[in-house]
Amino acid sequence: MPRIIGRSRYLRKQPEYRKCARHSGPLGPGPVNGNVMRDVIVVGGGPTGLMLAAELRLHGVDVLLLEREPEPTGQSRALGLHARSVEVMDQRGLLGRFLAHGERVRAGGFFAGLGTSWPEGLDTAHSYVLAIPQAVTERLLTEHAAGLGAEFRRGRTLVGLSQDADGVTVELADGTRDRARYLVGCDGGRSTVRKLLGVGFPGEPARTETLLGEVEVTASQEELASVVARVRRTQARFGTMPLGDGVYRVIVPAEGVAGDRSVPPGLEELKARLRAVAGTDFGVHSPRWLSRFGDATRLAERYRTGRVLLAGDAAHVHPPTGGQGLNLGVQDAFNLGWKLAAEVDGWAPEGLLDSYHAERRPVAAEVLENTRAQTLLLSAEPGTRSVRGLLAELMEFEEVNRYLIEKITAIGVRYDLGEGHPLLGRRLRDVALKRGRLYSLLHAGRGLLLDATGRLSAAGWEDRVDHVVDGSEELDVPAVLLRPDGHVVWAGEDPAELTGRLRSWFGAPAA
Numbered sequence: 001m002p003r004i005i006g007r008s009r010y011l012r013k014q015p016e017y018r019k020c021a022r023h024s025g026p027l028g029p030g031p032v033n034g035n036v037m038r039d040v041i042v043v044g045g046g047p048t049g050l051m052l053a054a055e056l057r058l059h060g061v062d063v064l065l066l067e068r069e070p071e072p073t074g075q076s077r078a079l080g081l082h083a084r085s086v087e088v089m090d091q092r093g094l095l096g097r098f099l100a101h102g103e104r105v106r107a108g109g110f111f112a113g114l115g116t117s118w119p120e121g122l123d124t125a126h127s128y129v130l131a132i133p134q135a136v137t138e139r140l141l142t143e144h145a146a147g148l149g150a151e152f153r154r155g156r157t158l159v160g161l162s163q164d165a166d167g168v169t170v171e172l173a174d175g176t177r178d179r180a181r182y183l184v185g186c187d188g189g190r191s192t193v194r195k196l197l198g199v200g201f202p203g204e205p206a207r208t209e210t211l212l213g214e215v216e217v218t219a220s221q222e223e224l225a226s227v228v229a230r231v232r233r234t235q236a237r238f239g240t241m242p243l244g245d246g247v248y249r250v251i252v253p254a255e256g257v258a259g260d261r262s263v264p265p266g267l268e269e270l271k272a273r274l275r276a277v278a279g280t281d282f283g284v285h286s287p288r289w290l291s292r293f294g295d296a297t298r299l300a301e302r303y304r305t306g307r308v309l310l311a312g313d314a315a316h317v318h319p320p321t322g323g324q325g326l327n328l329g330v331q332d333a334f335n336l337g338w339k340l341a342a343e344v345d346g347w348a349p350e351g352l353l354d355s356y357h358a359e360r361r362p363v364a365a366e367v368l369e370n371t372r373a374q375t376l377l378l379s380a381e382p383g384t385r386s387v388r389g390l391l392a393e394l395m396e397f398e399e400v401n402r403y404l405i406e407k408i409t410a411i412g413v414r415y416d417l418g419e420g421h422p423l424l425g426r427r428l429r430d431v432a433l434k435r436g437r438l439y440s441l442l443h444a445g446r447g448l449l450l451d452a453t454g455r456l457s458a459a460g461w462e463d464r465v466d467h468v469v470d471g472s473e474e475l476d477v478p479a480v481l482l483r484p485d486g487h488v489v490w491a492g493e494d495p496a497e498l499t500g501r502l503r504s505w506f507g508a509p510a511a
């Protein structure tokens with residue numbers, strides 16, 4: 001008998017749930033679709049779920065993605081990809097597609113809106129922010145995942161789930177059920193999966209709220225620029241940004257904190273707040289999209305509960321300052337994809353899947369810390385404005401500027417893999433090899449032994465690890481072993497040490 005994890009009180013109040021619950025038993029009435037046991041069900045087709053579905057398909061995993069929205073909304077909360085996410089796209093051969101739809105920006109201001117210049121000497125081949133709307137990122141990732149054979153079902157809302165020793169059964173709002181060996185909740189900050197699991201989400205509730213509107217304006221460019229310059233001297237949570245075709249993104253502090261942020265503001269509320277904060281509403285009209293967001297900061301207590309995992313906003317929420325949430329979710333998926341595929345495939349060494357929580361939760365905790373600091377720096381309090389001024393002066397020092405941008409771009413991330421070579425746990429930037437480039441060797445998502453000595457071997461792991469005899473003048477090391485996500489798990493030249501690392505990251509050698 002499957003163990004029922006439950007349905008939250010929140011779900012029981014939802015009209016969709018009540019409709020299907022009327023005629024459902026504990027696990028709903030419907031048969032499990034076609035009695036098929038899938039490998040993995042991904043819940044949520046945002047950037048995290050899409051990236052994860054693609055990574056799993058790259059390893060031949062049978063993936064079903066369930067998404068509540070019947071069609072893409074076309075709305076873009078995030079407007080950019082940071083360096084590490086651009087690297088991730090490069091590592092999967094997607095760079096050309098993303099560059100074709102984005103614009104490379106090297107301006108400062110990514111830490112609490114401070115710093116006037118982009119730092120020099122960042123350890124990446126992609127030292128820029130790729131300005132690209134979230135809707136475009138989602139479209140490109142959808143094409144990528146679909147091209148690899150992921151199955152999508154739109155207009156499907158998960159309302160119940162249970163797990164047993166062999167798999168996970170999900171119940172959908174339409175009364176049908178599906179079953180898979182594993183399930184990953186990529187269903188956003190209000191994650192139903194997380195709530196059904198009963199995973200704690202400690203942190204702070206929203207204390208401030210900001211209105212966001214994508215609107216047309218009647219004010220001239222000059223008026224807009226001069227008002228923004230004046231107001232931003234005292235109010236950092238206010239601004240406008242041209243999006244093209246006469247549309248502007250406008251953000252302005254809300255009057256209070258709404259009980260339910262899923263209810264968007266009206267145009268009148270946006271206008272009233274603009275008049276209160278800026279003294280003019282710029283004649284905003286014809287809204288494309290109105291929304292509100294808060295500064296709630298929360299982190300899931302655990303990323304894995306048996307056969308169910310959490311990724312992206314489902315596992316962590318924080319204010320959008322610095323533009324990190326989408327990037328963090330895509331990088332969660334990049335860390336989890338190959339590990340879950342290894343588990344499904346049966347070659348995962350002991351503890352590999354649990355290393356997802358061990359590696360990614362501390363990274364999210366750090367992002368939460370930097371957004372807390374940034375949020376404080378945006379306050380209009382006189383004392384905070386003095387600290388802000390001082391930090392702005394410190395950011396004139398190249399090293400300070402670089403240190404903070406390394407945090408925001410995630411290129412400074414180092415997983416704790418114990419003592420050893422300084423590269424251990426870090427990802428490598430793309431470097432030129434004698435023949436080609438490093439990242440082009442990672443497109444298939446396999447492990448890589450990059451061996452400048454020509455004396456090493458990955459025999460027994462050829463089905464999981466490529467052995468390439470080549471080197472780079474930019475890498476001061478005889479050989480490195482990279483995981484499919486490009487992180488270094490060994491560096492050196494000792495064959496016995498290498499065999500140990502191959503076993504601990506890629507399982508037993510083939511017989």
Ligand SMILES: Cc1cc2nc3c(=O)[nH]c(=O)nc-3n(C[C@H](O)[C@H](O)[C@H](O)COP(=O)(O)OP(=O)(O)OC[C@H]3O[C@@H](n4cnc5c(N)ncnc54)[C@H](O)[C@@H]3O)c2cc1C
Pocket residue numbers: 043044045046047048049066067068069077078079080134156157158159186187188189191192193212293311312313314320322323324325326327328329
């Ligand atoms: C104003 C604003 C600006 C931002 N700017 C940036 C930025 O510049 N850079 C950045 O990196 N991040 C930014 N973010 C954050 C970013 O938008 C999110 O972190 C990102 O969307 C998270 O992706 P996700 O896939 O984890 O979750 P989501 O994008 O929330 O996707 C979750 C998906 O799950 C679906 N779903 C939910 N429940 C169910 C269910 N029960 N069954 C089936 N499907 C379900 C939803 O329909 C949705 O499609 C910003 C956020 C805001 C509010």
